[in-house]
Amino acid sequence: xxxxxQSPTHLIKTRGQHVTLRCSPISGHKSVSWYQQVLxxxxxxxxxxxxKEERGRGNFPDRFSARxxxxxxxxLNVNALLLGDSALYLCASSLLYTEAFFGQGTRLTVV
Amino acid sequence: xxxxxxxxxxxxxxxxxxxxxxxxSKALYSVHWYRQKHGEAPVFLMILLKGxxxxxxxxxxASFNEKKQQSSLYLTASQLSYSGTYFCGTEIxxxxxxxxxxxxxxxxxxx
Numbered sequence: 496x497x498x499x500x501q502s503p504t505h506l507i508k509t510r511g512q513h514v515t516l517r518c519s520p521i522s523g524h525k526s527v528s529w530y531q532q533v534l535x536x537x538x539x540x541x542x543x544x545x546x547k548e549e550r551g552r553g554n555f556p557d558r559f560s561a562r563x564x565x566x567x568x569x570x571l572n573v574n575a576l577l578l579g580d581s582a583l584y585l586c587a588s589s590l591l592y593t594e595a596f597f598g599q600g601t602r603l604t605v606v
Numbered sequence: 607x608x609x610x611x612x613x614x615x616x617x618x619x620x621x622x623x624x625x626x627x628x629x630x631s632k633a634l635y636s637v638h639w640y641r642q643k644h645g646e647a648p649v650f651l652m653i654l655l656k657g658x659x660x661x662x663x664x665x666x667x668a669s670f671n672e673k674k675q676q677s678s679l680y681l682t683a684s685q686l687s688y689s690g691t692y693f694c695g696t697e698i699x700x701x702x703x704x705x706x707x708x709x710x711x712x713x714x715x716x717x
Binding site: 600 | 640652705
């Protein structure tokens with residue numbers, strides 16, 4: 496079975512630009528969560544979606560938004576990129592309130 | 607709110623044991639343990655729900671003391687493959703899907 500897949504794997508953007516990151520959960524998993532991981536730190540929770548509804552939001556500015564589609568895949572959007580947004584963005588899928596399985600992540604570099 | 611992990615780093619020889627601790631200032635609903643190798647996604651190890659249960663997975667086990675708001679991960683007879691950074695992810699309220707991760711414990715196992 497395929498695990499959680501994220502695209503793209505690497506991305507370089509310029510300050511002020513917009514970025515869209517994509518995530519396909521494990522088949523049968525209806526919950527998708529997004530995390531930001533800065534080098535040397537633990538993942539920080541951004542959003543959780545279940546059945547296309549936002550179930551949780553972390554302490555991130557409104558420049559960050561996400562959505563979940565009927566097939567349970569998800570997109571994370573970040574507007575007006577800042578240098579500090581450079582990080583590894585992780586998507587995790589789960590059945591619901593159970594163990595979460597992470598994708599390989601998207602490495603975003605803002606220059 | 608971020609749980610505190612200790613130690614921050616540990617170096618072992620193959621076959622030695624290690625304990626990684628995770629402490630929270632908040633009452634915990636569940637604790638999730640992950641291992642992350644450099645450049646890879648966090649890999650799920652185990653989940654512990656409140657109730658003081660202990661779980662095991664081959665030579666890796668964990669305990670959860672909800673009264674003390676602490677969890678410990680036990681690595682027995684460590685192998686080279688155990689090297690990586692270990693994160694505990696805590697869930698404060700039940701059924702939120704929001705994990706708050708500690709800063710990580712780097713484990714290096716040497717031959």
